[in-house]
Amino acid sequence: xxxxxxTFQNVEIRESLLNWRLLAAVGLFVVLALYPxxxxxxxxxxxxxxxxxxxxxxxxxxxxLGYTGLLSFGHAAFFGTGMYTVVIxxxxxxITDLLVLVVLxxxxxxxxxxxxxALSVKTHEIYFALLTLALAQLLYxxxxxxxxxxTRGTDGIxxxxxxxxxVPVSELSATVYLVGFYYYVILTFxxxxxxxxxxxxxxxFGLTLKMIRENETRAEMTGVPVLRYRLYSMILSATVVGxxxxxxxxxxxxxxxxxxxxxxxxxxxxxxxxxGIGTFLGPVIGAGGFILLQELALAYTEYWHFxxxxxxxxxxxxxxxxxxxxxVKTLATxxxxxxxxx
Amino acid sequence: xPIGTFLGIAFDGLYFAALLFFASIGxxxxxxxxxxxxxxxxxxxxxGAYLAVWTLNNIGDVTTSTVVLLAILVLAIPIVVFVLSAxxxxxxxxxxxxxxxxxxxxxxxxxxxxxxxxIKFIWGASPISVDAATDPSRQLGSIxxxxxxxxxxxxxxxxxxxxxxxGLYLMFVKTKLGKIxxxxxxxxxxxxxxxxxxxxxxxxxxxxxVALAALGxxxxxxxxxxxxxxxxxxxxxxxxxxxIGGLGSLKGVVVAALLIGMVRSLGIAFFxxxxxxxxxxxxAVVIIFRPEGFFGHRGVVE
Amino acid sequence: xxxxxxxETQNVRxxxxxxxxxxxxxxxxxxxxxxxxxxxxGAGKTTFINLISGALPLTDGSIVFNxxxxxxxxxxxxxxxxxxxxxxxxxxxxxxxxxxxxxSSVLSRKQENNRLFTPVHRDTESVEETDRLLxxxxxxxxxxxxxxHLPHGVRKVLDVAMSFAxxxxxxxxxxxxxxxxxxxxxxxxxxxxxxAVEQDIGLVFIEHDMELVRSYSDRIVALHEGRVxxxxxxxxxxxxxxxxxFILEGGV
Numbered sequence: 024x025x026x027x028x029x030t031f032q033n034v035e036i037r038e039s040l041l042n043w044r045l046l047a048a049v050g051l052f053v054v055l056a057l058y059p060x061x062x063x064x065x066x067x068x069x070x071x072x073x074x075x076x077x078x079x080x081x082x083x084x085x086x087x088l089g090y091t092g093l094l095s096f097g098h099a100a101f102f103g104t105g106m107y108t109v110v111i112x113x114x115x116x117x118i119t120d121l122l123v124l125v126v127l128x129x130x131x132x133x134x135x136x137x138x139x140x141a142l143s144v145k146t147h148e149i150y151f152a153l154l155t156l157a158l159a160q161l162l163y164x165x166x167x168x169x170x171x172x173x174t175r176g177t178d179g180i181x182x183x184x185x186x187x188x189x190v191p192v193s194e195l196s197a198t199v200y201l202v203g204f205y206y207y208v209i210l211t212f213x214x215x216x217x218x219x220x221x222x223x224x225x226x227x228f229g230l231t232l233k234m235i236r237e238n239e240t241r242a243e244m245t246g247v248p249v250l251r252y253r254l255y256s257m258i259l260s261a262t263v264v265g266x267x268x269x270x271x272x273x274x275x276x277x278x279x280x281x282x283x284x285x286x287x288x289x290x291x292x293x294x295x296x297x298x299g300i301g302t303f304l305g306p307v308i309g310a311g312g313f314i315l316l317q318e319l320a321l322a323y324t325e326y327w328h329f330x331x332x333x334x335x336x337x338x339x340x341x342x343x344x345x346x347x348x349x350x351v352k353t354l355a356t357x358x359x360x361x362x363x364x365x
Numbered sequence: 366x367p368i369g370t371f372l373g374i375a376f377d378g379l380y381f382a383a384l385l386f387f388a389s390i391g392x393x394x395x396x397x398x399x400x401x402x403x404x405x406x407x408x409x410x411x412x413g414a415y416l417a418v419w420t421l422n423n424i425g426d427v428t429t430s431t432v433v434l435l436a437i438l439v440l441a442i443p444i445v446v447f448v449l450s451a452x453x454x455x456x457x458x459x460x461x462x463x464x465x466x467x468x469x470x471x472x473x474x475x476x477x478x479x480x481x482x483x484i485k486f487i488w489g490a491s492p493i494s495v496d497a498a499t500d501p502s503r504q505l506g507s508i509x510x511x512x513x514x515x516x517x518x519x520x521x522x523x524x525x526x527x528x529x530x531x532g533l534y535l536m537f538v539k540t541k542l543g544k545i546x547x548x549x550x551x552x553x554x555x556x557x558x559x560x561x562x563x564x565x566x567x568x569x570x571x572x573x574x575v576a577l578a579a580l581g582x583x584x585x586x587x588x589x590x591x592x593x594x595x596x597x598x599x600x601x602x603x604x605x606x607x608x609i610g611g612l613g614s615l616k617g618v619v620v621a622a623l624l625i626g627m628v629r630s631l632g633i634a635f636f637x638x639x640x641x642x643x644x645x646x647x648x649a650v651v652i653i654f655r656p657e658g659f660f661g662h663r664g665v666v667e
Numbered sequence: 668x669x670x671x672x673x674x675e676t677q678n679v680r681x682x683x684x685x686x687x688x689x690x691x692x693x694x695x696x697x698x699x700x701x702x703x704x705x706x707x708x709g710a711g712k713t714t715f716i717n718l719i720s721g722a723l724p725l726t727d728g729s730i731v732f733n734x735x736x737x738x739x740x741x742x743x744x745x746x747x748x749x750x751x752x753x754x755x756x757x758x759x760x761x762x763x764x765x766x767x768x769x770x771s772s773v774l775s776r777k778q779e780n781n782r783l784f785t786p787v788h789r790d791t792e793s794v795e796e797t798d799r800l801l802x803x804x805x806x807x808x809x810x811x812x813x814x815x816h817l818p819h820g821v822r823k824v825l826d827v828a829m830s831f832a833x834x835x836x837x838x839x840x841x842x843x844x845x846x847x848x849x850x851x852x853x854x855x856x857x858x859x860x861x862x863a864v865e866q867d868i869g870l871v872f873i874e875h876d877m878e879l880v881r882s883y884s885d886r887i888v889a890l891h892e893g894r895v896x897x898x899x900x901x902x903x904x905x906x907x908x909x910x911x912x913f914i915l916e917g918g919v
Contacts, residue, residue, distance in 0.1 A: 094467045142653055149402055149466045150656050153608055157648040160601060164642040222784045230787050231780040234771050237760035244720070244758070245775040245833065246746035252780065285601065289474050296471060326486060332478025339472040340460055 048217075055210055059202045068202045069274070070318065074311045075213045076271035081294040081306030082220055083263025088292070089300035089344070090224060091256040092236030094152045097139060097159030098291045101132040101261040103166070103283035105268025108132070110182045110278055111173055119193065121185040121208065125269045132265020133258050135162070140257030144250050156285055163283040179279035182272050201274070209270050213307075216263060221303065223259075232256050264291070293335055299346025308348045372513050374630050380519045382626025383526035387581020388599045389606035390533070390618050391574025397613025397665050398550045398570050401462055402469050405476035407603050409446060409575045411596030412480065413582025415488050416442050418591045421499040434501040438583045439525060446579035447572045454571040462567070477600065481593055492592035502587035522584045529577065530619055537615065537666045546570055550613060550665050605648040611658025615665050621658070673698050673869060674719070674750065674837045679728035681714055681893075688714040690893035691728065698836050698869040701860055703884035703901075705874065707914055711893040712873045713755070716839045720752040721745050733836075747778070751835035755842045757826040759814050765825060766810040770797040772832035797832070803862060804828040820847045824855060831862055838863065840872040844879065852876065856883050881905060889914055 055075075059068040084098050108128040112118055118127075143154045169176035184193040184200055192204050223229055234242040235249055235256075243249050272278055281287065290313070298309025316334065320327030342350045392406040420437055457476065461469050497503060502518035510520070537543035545566050549556045557563050582595070589595075606625055610617025625644055632640030651658060672695035681689040689711040696702060706712050717723040719730055721742040729738040732750055740748075760768050773793045774780065788794065801807045804824050809817060814825065823846065830838055843859060844852040860883050863870045874880045880887060880901070887904040889896040891913045897904045904910055 094470065096470075142649070146652060146656060149470065150652055152467065152470060153604060154649060154652040156601070156604070157608075157645045157652065161642055161645040161649065164639070164645060168638045168642070170638060170642075222786065225786040225788075226784050227774045227779045227782040227787055227790070230767065230771050230774065233763060233767075234760060234775075237762055238758055240754075241758040241760065241829075242775075243742050244746055244752060244754075245772050245829065246743050246778070247775055247780055248741075248743050255781070286597065292471065293474075325490075326482040328478045328485075329482035332475040332480075332482070335475030335478065336457075336472050339464070339468050339475065343468065 059206050065198050065202055068206055072206050072209050072274050074314045075209045076267050077310035078307040079213055079216050080264045080267030080291055081310040083260050084291050085295045085300055085306045086260040087256055090232040095155040096152045096288050097155030098264055099283050099287035100159035100162045101136055101264040102268035104132045104135045105265030106272035106278045106282055109269045109272045110180050119186045121187050124185055128269030129262045129265045133262040136258045136261020140254045144253040160285055163280055166280040166283050179277055182276050297346055299349035301344035302349045305346045305348040374634050376515050378627035378630030379523050381629050382622045383523045384581055384585055385606050385622040385626055386526050387577055389603040391577045392603050393607040393613055393618050394574045398546045399567055402466050404470055404473040407599035408477050408480040408596045409578040410582040410599045413442055413579030414586045414591040414595050415484055417583035417586045418493050418495050421495050425499045429498055431501055431504045442583040443576040443580040447576040450572045450575035451568050454568050492590040494590040495587050500587050547665050605644050608648050609651045609658055611661025614660035617658055617660035675731040677729045679718055680726045681718055682726045687893055692895055696837055696869050698867055700885040701870040701883055703872055703874055703880035703887045705880055706890035710890040712890055716841055749836035751830045751833045752839035753826050753830045755845055757822040759825050761815045764811050765806055765814055769800050769828055769832055772829040773797055776833045800828055800832055820851050823847055827859055835868055837869045842873050
């Protein structure tokens with residue numbers, strides 16, 4: 024019994040850490056919320072909106088890689104499905120309400136996740152990676168060739184701005200729409216995603232996913248239907264990634280099959296890995312870091328691919344599942360330990 | 366359908382298959398023998414393509430002899446890349462052999478991004494193509510085969526592919542290097558314990574594999590342009606080939622390359638809209654129902 | 668001993684190609700006994716356990732659990748019915764704490780895997796039960812440690828504790844003391860058998876150490892070349908001529 028409840032000193036450390044983390048998170052959101060209003064910088068706001076959409080996608084992706092231990096190279100399928108659903112539904116049915124569109128996009132992405140998941144959860148490691156890659160690429164090829172007449176092929180489709188609960192916000196100018204309204208929609212969704220996943224991944228459900236990641240045989244021998252939970256993990260992940268895609272569709276305003284291509288999947292993997300797949304918030308940091316790095320590299324050199332490739336390579340060889348965020352956390356703990364020693 | 370059309374389709378299929386063979390054979394060997402899943406393998410196919418266009422276009426002032434041009438494609442470029450890849454194996458790829466396959470995929474994805482930009486840095490971002498004066502496929506013209514007229518150059522490419530496949534088979538069956546490689550594919554540690562210098566074998570196998578990919582890229586360009594998309598397309602195509610054939614199998618690559626070559630050729634002729642979709646669908650079906658592929662889990666040459 | 672067996676194998680047979688690993692084995696198991704399984708290497712002991720737990724499909728015969736034929740039931744469903752096994756090499760979750768390892772078993776037994784939103788450390792019921800189990804198996808000191816770097820003996824006990832958390836009726840143990848130092852072997856067996864008696868769990872264990880088998884078994888089954896050589900009280904089995912000829916003298 025005594026071991027479960029740490030000694031007084033540890034409680035103190037843990038609580039202050041919790042407060043510190045909570046404070047930091049709240050502080051970050053306040054800064055993010057105030058940034059557009061205070062600076063009025065449309066370029067930065069757009070970049071932040073972009074980062075937040077991918078932060079949602081990377082968080083969703085990490086449910087499968089970080090928590091369930093499966094490397095998917097097909098998550099572009101869910102991101103792209105989220106994007107295309109918004110525009111296709113808007114054009115086909117005349118629905119213009121943002122929330123309805125986003126929910127439909129999440130459902131569509133979840134359905135695609137269920138299909139790809141059902142076909143692939145039996146496979147392992149590289150076979151899982153290659154199968155998700157093949158299935159997602161199938162979707163990409165169909166979108167490029169405009170099979171079914173939904174996607175207009177490589178020309179892509181323009182997205183008009185949706186309304187909000189009957190309020191005709193779409194009549195605002197593009198910049199005001201983004202800086203004044205849509206930015207806060209994305210921020211709210213990001214906060215909601217972080218809070219919801221924080222609880223879900225700490226629940227018995229989240230623990231079950233970790234059991235599968237750590238030791239599939241044991242999980243099965245503990246009475247867990249492993250394949251079913253892998254499928255749940257894929258569906259949840261796809262839904263969240265679809266949310267990121269749906270929100271992003273309106274930021275970019277134009278959708279092409281590029282967003283379904285395997286290099287897009289690679290970028291999502293990259294973001295999660297950069298931030299740290301073994302940490303909860305890593306993917307958020309990774310998405311921000313990836314886009315920031317890309318912008319910086321682009322500003323100084325046209326060879327930003329090289330920079331990104333080098334970063335990915337070095338991260339895999341050094342930090343692994345810790346990523347930048349995990350690395351910072353380890354460093355902070357070490358510094359704290361040293362201070363205690365002195 | 367006239368028989369000539371059918372022969373034409375079959376011939377194109379063989380040509381595709383030859384290119385796929387070059388792009389994929391090294392990928393499967395490196396995986397089967399050295400346990401490295403190298404996503405960046407196809408980047409060397411792309412590199413070979415660029416190097417070939419550049420060399421052919423610069424040699425024009427010196428000579429336009431067909432024999433010299435073909436020798437550049439078949440010998441000079443693979444040899445240059447062979448040396449280069451030996452250096453890469455010792456530096457960039459060396460730390461990747463001991464990590465988990467999933468991380469190998471991710472690290473080599475990073476290598477693709479880097480090579481991609483190195484190519485852009487050297488040759489620019491726009492596609493480049495072979496000048497008419499030094500294009501061996503124009504010089505060779507066409508030949509009569511079974512009553513239809515086919516490209517002599519394409520026949521040459523198919524011939525080289527066949528020679529390489531036979532050569533590799535003989536290497537694995539007859540030579541010491543081949544036998545050690547086979548043993549390594551079955552039990553890496555055991556070979557290491559026998560006191561064999563596995564690092565030297567590793568460098569050789571890796572360099573041969575990469576050189577073959579570059580050879581494919583070089584042979585590819587007289588009929589196509591060298592562009593960054595070449596690498597990205599062939600990453601997926603070569604994965605499809607080695608998965609369908611069975612990871613690590615030489616015979617598997619030959620059979621799967623022929624299959625996909627024919628499927629693409631037929632697809633382009635009859636279902637142009639979904640020709641690539643068929644390839645990925647096939648790849649998915651094989652992983653779902655027969656993850657070991659046609660000839661997987663049986664060693665390199667079985 | 669209760670008369671109605673909980674677990675019963677009927678003419679169970681397993682072939683690998685031309686090799687017959689288990690050749691028509693029929694044994695009954697009860698909840699109030701400890702059964703030791705002995706036999707030389709290759710006698711089919713582990714295969715037999717793999718068949719019962721569902722890790723391998725049967726070639727022939729059937730397995731009956733509480734009167735129900737479970738021969739083709741999926742692995743996890745057998746576990747949920749109360750038929751649990753542990754492994755020769757500990758199967759635990761490396762990147763989780765000892766506490767989480769055990770709690771995950773508790774939650775799985777209650778089939779609460781799909782509960783969302785309640786953080787596991789606030790689930791008082793399973794936390795308390797986990798604490799009790801940790802105390803019972805002397806794992807309390809390690810509760811908050813990741814299992815990766817634990818000594819082998821502790822990993823072994825944790826593996827067993829996780830199986831106990833499932834509250835099975837029958838528990839199959841594949842060499843519970845393998846890799847454990849000879850002095851600790853008795854302590855490990857003591858802990859396991861006491862816990863089994865307390866919770867009314869029938870134990871079936873494979874063991875090479877004849878002293879341990881003799882001390883802790885109520886009944887011994889001797890397997891040889893996939894067949895039952897003897898199935899009787901420890902004293903009778905140990906004295907049996909055949910057992911002595913094939914197993915004890917064979918130097919296991």
